[in-house]
Amino acid sequence: xxxxxxxxxxxxxxxxxxxxxxxxxxxxxxxxxxxxxxxxxxxxxxxxxxxxxxxxxxxxxxxxxxxxxxxxxxxxxxxxxxxxxxxxxxxxxxxxxxxxxxxxxxxxxxxxxxxxxxxxxxxxxxxxxxxxxxxxxxxxxxxxxxxxxxxxxxxxxxxxxxxxxxxxxxxxxxxxxxxxxxxxxxxxxxxxxxxxxxxxxxxxxxxxxxxxxxxxxxxxxxxxxxxxxxxxxxxxxxxxxxxxxxxxxxxxxxxxxxxxxxxxxxxxxxxxxxxxxxxxxxxxxxxxxxxxxxxxxxxxxxxxxxxxxxxxxxxxxxxxxxxxxxxxxxxxxxxxxxxxxxxxxxxxxxxxxxxxxxxxxxxxxxxxxxxxxxxxxxxxxxxxxxxxxxxxxxxxxxxxxxxxxxxxxxxxxxxxxxxxxxxxxxxxxxxxxxxxxxxxxxxxxxxxxxxxxxxxxxxxxxxxxxxxxxxxxxxxxxxxxxxxxxxxxxxxxxxxxxxxxxxxx
Amino acid sequence: xxxxxxxxxxxxxxxxxxxxxxxxxxxxxxxxxxxxxxxxxxxxxxxxxxxxxxxxxxxxxxxxxxxxxxxxxxxxxxxxxxxxxxxxxxxxxxxxxxxxxxxxxxxxxxxxxxxxxxxxxxxxxxxxxxxxxxxxxxxxxxxxxxxxxxxxxxxxxxxxxxxxxxxxxxxxxxxxxxxxxxxxxxxxxxxxxxxxxxxxxxxxxxxxxxxxxxxxxxxxxxxxxxxxxxxxxxxxxxxxxxxxxxxxxxxxxxxxxxxxxxxxxxxxxxxxxxxxxxxxxxxxxxxxxxxxxxxxxxxxxxxxxxxxxxxxxxxxxxxxxxxxxxx
Numbered sequence: 001x002x003x004x005x006x007x008x009x010x011x012x013x014x015x016x017x018x019x020x021x022x023x024x025x026x027x028x029x030x031x032x033x034x035x036x037x038x039x040x041x042x043x044x045x046x047x048x049x050x051x052x053x054x055x056x057x058x059x060x061x062x063x064x065x066x067x068x069x070x071x072x073x074x075x076x077x078x079x080x081x082x083x084x085x086x087x088x089x090x091x092x093x094x095x096x097x098x099x100x101x102x103x104x105x106x107x108x109x110x111x112x113x114x115x116x117x118x119x120x121x122x123x124x125x126x127x128x129x130x131x132x133x134x135x136x137x138x139x140x141x142x143x144x145x146x147x148x149x150x151x152x153x154x155x156x157x158x159x160x161x162x163x164x165x166x167x168x169x170x171x172x173x174x175x176x177x178x179x180x181x182x183x184x185x186x187x188x189x190x191x192x193x194x195x196x197x198x199x200x201x202x203x204x205x206x207x208x209x210x211x212x213x214x215x216x217x218x219x220x221x222x223x224x225x226x227x228x229x230x231x232x233x234x235x236x237x238x239x240x241x242x243x244x245x246x247x248x249x250x251x252x253x254x255x256x257x258x259x260x261x262x263x264x265x266x267x268x269x270x271x272x273x274x275x276x277x278x279x280x281x282x283x284x285x286x287x288x289x290x291x292x293x294x295x296x297x298x299x300x301x302x303x304x305x306x307x308x309x310x311x312x313x314x315x316x317x318x319x320x321x322x323x324x325x326x327x328x329x330x331x332x333x334x335x336x337x338x339x340x341x342x343x344x345x346x347x348x349x350x351x352x353x354x355x356x357x358x359x360x361x362x363x364x365x366x367x368x369x370x371x372x373x374x375x376x377x378x379x380x381x382x383x384x385x386x387x388x389x390x391x392x393x394x395x396x397x398x399x400x401x402x403x404x405x406x407x408x409x410x411x412x413x414x415x416x417x418x419x420x421x422x423x424x425x426x427x428x429x430x431x432x433x434x435x436x437x438x439x440x441x442x443x444x445x446x447x448x449x450x451x452x453x454x455x456x457x458x459x460x461x462x463x464x465x466x467x468x469x470x471x472x473x474x475x476x477x478x479x480x481x482x483x484x485x486x487x488x489x490x491x492x493x494x495x496x497x498x499x500x501x502x503x504x505x
Numbered sequence: 506x507x508x509x510x511x512x513x514x515x516x517x518x519x520x521x522x523x524x525x526x527x528x529x530x531x532x533x534x535x536x537x538x539x540x541x542x543x544x545x546x547x548x549x550x551x552x553x554x555x556x557x558x559x560x561x562x563x564x565x566x567x568x569x570x571x572x573x574x575x576x577x578x579x580x581x582x583x584x585x586x587x588x589x590x591x592x593x594x595x596x597x598x599x600x601x602x603x604x605x606x607x608x609x610x611x612x613x614x615x616x617x618x619x620x621x622x623x624x625x626x627x628x629x630x631x632x633x634x635x636x637x638x639x640x641x642x643x644x645x646x647x648x649x650x651x652x653x654x655x656x657x658x659x660x661x662x663x664x665x666x667x668x669x670x671x672x673x674x675x676x677x678x679x680x681x682x683x684x685x686x687x688x689x690x691x692x693x694x695x696x697x698x699x700x701x702x703x704x705x706x707x708x709x710x711x712x713x714x715x716x717x718x719x720x721x722x723x724x725x726x727x728x729x730x731x732x733x734x735x736x737x738x739x740x741x742x743x744x745x746x747x748x749x750x751x752x753x754x755x756x757x758x759x760x761x762x763x764x765x766x767x768x769x770x771x772x773x774x775x776x777x778x779x780x781x782x783x784x785x786x787x788x789x790x791x792x793x794x795x796x797x798x799x800x801x802x803x804x805x806x807x808x809x810x811x812x813x814x815x816x817x818x819x820x821x822x823x824x825x826x827x828x829x830x831x832x
Contacts, residue, residue, distance in 0.1 A: 304718070328720040337718060345718050348711035350778050359708055359719045362701045370699040413719065 001026040001190040002047070002078070002159050007056035009042055016042040017054070018214040024159065029181060029191040031201045031222070034211035034234055040194050043211070044161050047192075048080040049073030060159075077158035081148050081165055089137035094119040096136055097151045122150040126176055140293065146173060153180070160184065161192040164430060166200060171458070171493065172291055178204050196432065198230055199461065210234055231433060251281025251468075254452040255421050260313035262295070262302050262476075272298050274476040276313070280421060280452040285443060287467030287484070288456045291496050294473040296456045297340055300423045304337045305330040318420055331360065334420035338410050338427055340456075342403075346410040349399040353391050354380035356398050356409050361416040383412035387442065404435025411442065421452040428462065440466050460489045472496050522770065522787045522820070526794065533798040540801055547680055551748075553793035554682035557786060558741040559760060560767040561686075561693045562623075562734030564785040567768050568697070569730055570710045570777025571630070571637035576738040576764055578648035579622045580757035584742030585652050587615030588661040588752035591668060608667055616739045622648055623735015627728035641731075645761070652754050662751040672747030682744050689737065693782045706730060710777025766813070767792055770820040791816070 002024040009017040017039045024030045034040050045051045047058070049067030058065050060076060067073040073080075087096050094115050103111040103118075119132040128146050136144060145165065152160055162181075166174045181191055181204055193205055201208065202222060209219040210233045218233055262273035273295050280286045290296045302311045308325045315322040322333045330337075339345035347356050357380045358365055365375040380394040387408040391401055398409060407427065414422060424443070428436045443466055447453055457463050463470055463484075470487050472480040472495035480495030534541035559576050566573045590606040597604060606614065622644060629640040674681040697703035705726045708716040717723055741760070746752045771788030773780025795816060799809045 306718075326722075327718055328722060331720040339718060344712065345714045348708050348715050348778065350711045351707065355704065355707075359704065359716075359721075362704055366701065370695070371701065371704065 001061060002192075003059045004043070004047070005057045005059070007043070007046060007054055007058070009046060009051060009054040016214055017046075019056070020211070020214070020216045022209050022216055022219065024190045024192055025207070026158075026190050027185055027188045028206045029185055029193055029204055031205035031208045032192060032194045032211065033196075033198070033201070033208060033230065038211040038234075039214040040211055041163070042214075044080060044163060044192070044194065047073070047159075048078055048161060074155065074157070078161070079152040079155050079157035079159070080161040080163065081152045082163055087136045087144055087147060090135060092133045092135055093123070093130060093139075093147055094132040096147060097122065097154055101154075118154070119150070122153060125153070125180065126150055126173075128173075146177075149177065149180075153184075157189070159190045159192065161194070163194045164196065165193075166195065166197060171460075172497075174200065196430070196436075197459065198227055201230075202227070234433065251284040253279055254282040254284075254318055255280040255454070256314075256316045257303070258314045258316075260299070260302065260315065261311065262298055262307055263310045265310065272476050273302060273311075276478055278471055278478060278481070280454055282420075282452055283447050283450050284469065285447050285453045285455060285467050287463035287470040288454060288473065289458075289460065289463055289470060289492050289496060290456075290473035293475065294496065295476045296473055297425055299473070300337055300425050300454070300456060303330065303423065304335060331417055331419075334418075336360075336414035336417055336419035336422045338407075338414060338422070338424040340425040340429070342406055342410050343399075347398045347406060350397060352395045352397050353384065353389065353401070353409055354394040357383055357412045357416060360413045364416070379416060380412075383408075383415065387412055388438065402432075402435075404431040404438075407431055407435070407439065411439070415446075419451065421454065422446060423454045423456075425456045426458065427455065428457070428459070460492055463492075464489070522772070522784070522791065526787065526791050529791065529794055529798070533794070533801070537798070537801040540798060545797070545801075547683070549793050549797045550683045551680045552797070553789050554680075554686035555741045555744050556760070556763050556767055556789045556793065557686040558689055558737050558744065560764045560771075560785045560789050561689055561782055562737035563761075563764045563768050564771070564773055564780060564782050565693070565697070565706060565730045566637070566734050567765075567773050567775060568706045568710045568777055568780055569727060570713070570775075571727070571730070572641065572765070572775070573623075573626065573731065573734045573738075574638065574641040574761050575622065575626060575644035575648055576734065576741070577757035577760035578645045578652065579619050579735050579738040580742035580745065580760060581752075581754065582622070582648045582652040582655070582742070583615040583619040583739035584746035584756055585656050585661060585752040585754065586618045587611045587743055588664055588746050589655060590614055591664050592661050608665075611668075612743060615743055616736055619739020619742065620732050620736040623732040623738070624728060626735065627731030630731065631724040631727050656752065656754040658754055660751045660753050664746070664750055664752075669747050669750045672744050672749075682748070685740065685744065689740065690782060690786055697782055702726065702729065707778055710774075710779070712778075763792060766817050770817060772824050788820075791820075 004020060004022045007017050007020045008015065020039070020043060032040050032043070042051070046054050049070045049072055052066075052068055060078075065076065067076065088099065091099070094112075097119050098115045103114045105111045116132045123130055123132065126146050126149065128143065128150075130139070130143065136147065139147070149162075149165060165177060178200075181193075185191060185206075193201070195201060205222050207219065208222055208225065208230065210217040210230070212234065256279050258277045260273055260276040261271055264270040264272050276299065288296050288299070298307070301307060302324065303315060303322070305324050305326045305328075311324050315324060317333050317335065320333060322335065323329045343349060348359070354376060358376050361379065362371065365372050365379060367375065377394055383389070384391065384394060389401075389405050389408045389412070391405060398406060401409070427443075428439055431439070443453055443455065455463070455467065464487060467484045470482045470484060470492060471478055472482070472492055474496050480492070482491060482495075530540075539545060559580065563573055563576065590611040591608065594603040594605040626637075626641050626644050629635050629643075630637050670681060671685075672682055676684055697706065705716065705721045708719065708721055709723060709726060713723060742757065745756055767788035768780070768785050769775065769788070770791055771780065771784030771786070773784060792813065795813060796809065799812060804812070
């Protein structure tokens with residue numbers, strides 16, 4: 001349906017794509033894989049009409065095409081679902097989905113009824129029981145992603161490009177998405193599927209295409225390749241997922257949480273966190289799993305003092321009370337939080353690497369009340385080397401770095417505070433395989449050095465690999481505590497859907 | 506200093522505005538024989554010093570992605586309070602007497618007035634989460650009204666030589682207002698580039714949520730920033746009042762606009778996180794020289810406004826294309 005011949009795209013001095021030749025067939029799901037920087041995003045931007053100056057040819061249904069804008073590509077039937085959400089927060093779900101293609105009545109006014117009806121239908125297909133009039137601003141990242149998908153589904157495009165569609169959504173939603181993708185495939189659409197999660201490709205993809213350093217390395221049917229061989233093709237060498245050797249139960253206590261509650265911001269009688277009690281040991285890595293809305297992020301935020309008015313319960317770190325009043329108090333107590341949305345909450349994107357790293361530790365680089373330049377650059381240098389942050393210099397603006405390197409900056413700024421307990425919320429989301437492995441290694445190393453770690457992740461294989469113990473949450477309560485050795489994906493998932501099941505009975 | 510200028514990209518990158526300033530001065534010296542004289546040089550700097558004071562505070566506010574529209578009114582009220590206390594003291598009707606104020610007492614009272622109004626701005630913004638535009642717009646009206654009440658609509662004049670020294674005097678061959686604004690600028694440069702407080706200002710403007718998660722006390726930082734802005738507007742008020750030997754009830758009207766113009770021409774982004782004090786100083790000088798030159802060239806005041814507007818537009822357009830080419 002869509003073929004690409006000898007596409008080359010250069011940015012000032014850098015060749016992002018180098019003579020790429022690919023084909024995407026109708027009624028097929030084609031996975032495009034490659035590390036960050038391999039050229040996936042650039043290729044998708046060319047296909048969807050974002051970049052218009054490139055060398056080479058694109059053929060759509062056998063005819064050569066050249067899109068001058070996103071609109072032209074859309075009109076032709078190529079839709080793209082971007083990794084970065086492109087919704088307008090203060091409009092409702094319906095208004096977002098129909099933005100730019102509103103339905104009108106025969107008098108030219110907006111046909112709200114029809115749009116709302118269609119939206120409800122799309123949401124039902126995605127089993128997302130949301131009111132079409134809900135403002136997008138109030139939705140979680142995962143729910144917004146689903147709206148984004150619904151938006152593309154509305155267009156009934158012939159080619160649908162999905163860039164990391166599952167990076168923020170829970171497994172139950174992934175299952176729904178995959179069902180929808182299968183439906184679309186059966187209707188003869190060409191699906192281009194970009195993902196870092198290799199496992200899900202085996203479930204959903206028919207073909208794969210590997211990009212490496214801007215070149216198309218290999219393509220073929222998913223049947224006949226396995227996980228390891230795909231990784232080999234992507235990185236050009238072997239990478240081992242290091243399974244953590246759990247030492248056993250002998251971790252001295254570090255964090256002790258008792259009866260932690262968090263009330264809902266609007267519905268006061270409802271608890272978002274319902275009497276949580278658990279511990280994290282010194283040198284222990286505790287994984288935290290839950291489906292969307294289970295309260296994982298809220299738990300980390302509460303411990304970090306972000307919900308002072310709504311929280312109750314006692315939290316002790318290293319024998320000292322954590323006041324749960326403000327981030328600065330939690331930081332002083334020895335907590336650190338690597339947040340889920342690193343671009344918004346983790347970094348000041350417009351600041352350079354050095355200033356981002358020192359932001360949490362400014363008092364340590366002060367000399368006589370003034371900030372010392374030499375101490376600051378020494379601090380930055382230490383972490384740039386230690387975490388192997390790939391940046392031209394410490395003065396590079398953070399927004400110009402890749403996701404993996406940005407995440408390393410966030411880690412650096414928290415390590416600079418010398419925390420006793422490090423909380424990580426989806427630490428490897430949207431990060432390429434190499435950077436992921438580096439972060440896993442770092443987490444393990446920190447634990448060995450005596451830090452406690454509390455890691456939230458939606459990726460079960462990730463948790464199983466790195467954690468000593470796994471806590472599972474469902475709708476604000478802890479439903480299971482499993483040692484990593486005993487846990488399986490099935491047992492975790494079972495616990496994650498426990499409460500809802502109970503409620504139904 | 507490298508640390509201070511490089512991360513935020515402004516002053517060093519802004520050779521253009523220096524060049525523009527140079528070209529402007531060159532053109533004016535050719536076109537008017539009065540421009541390039543020692544007397545006019547100090548005259549321009551003296552006139553600029555008020556805007557430099559106000560704009561220094563405004564820069565801090567704008568760096569946090571805020572704005573302070575109340576500076577003109579705060580300037581008027583602070584000047585009027587000082588002038589009124591100096592001239593009349595405070596009447597105490599019950600005892601049928603007046604409490605007199607010393608020069609220093611009156612000046613401190615004026616500065617306190619500005620600080621308190623600024624603090625109130627900060628309080629309204631952080632406590633009720635109001636947009637700075639709205640909160641300071643309200644203060645613009647409130648402070649102007651209070652000025653009218655205090656002066657009963659009439660200028661307060663005859664403030665004495667020791668007070669007018671502030672706006673008209675000379676010290677070591679340099680006008681006193683220039684000294685005052687230079688000290689303020691020097692402290693502000695140090696504050697923004699070399700202290701934790703300064704770093705917090707940039708961080709809040711860059712990403713408030715990231716700053717909060719990093720343990721920055723957003724409320725305290727913003728309160729301080731608006732208080733400083735109010736205090737510096739009061740300094741401007743003292744200078745204006747002192748220079749005219751008179752507190753005018755409608756002093757400082759539309760000064761907030763000149764101040765925002767200086768900040769913007771100086772390369773500070775209105776969305777926060779990017780810019781510098783030194784850039785603002787350049788912006789203020791460009792506006793001041795332009796004003797001065799247009800007067801010397803006998804350009805009609807109406808055309809002066811048009812020209813100023815065009816310069817602001819050009820400055821921002823150039824700055825935008827700079828920022829783009831950089832990233």
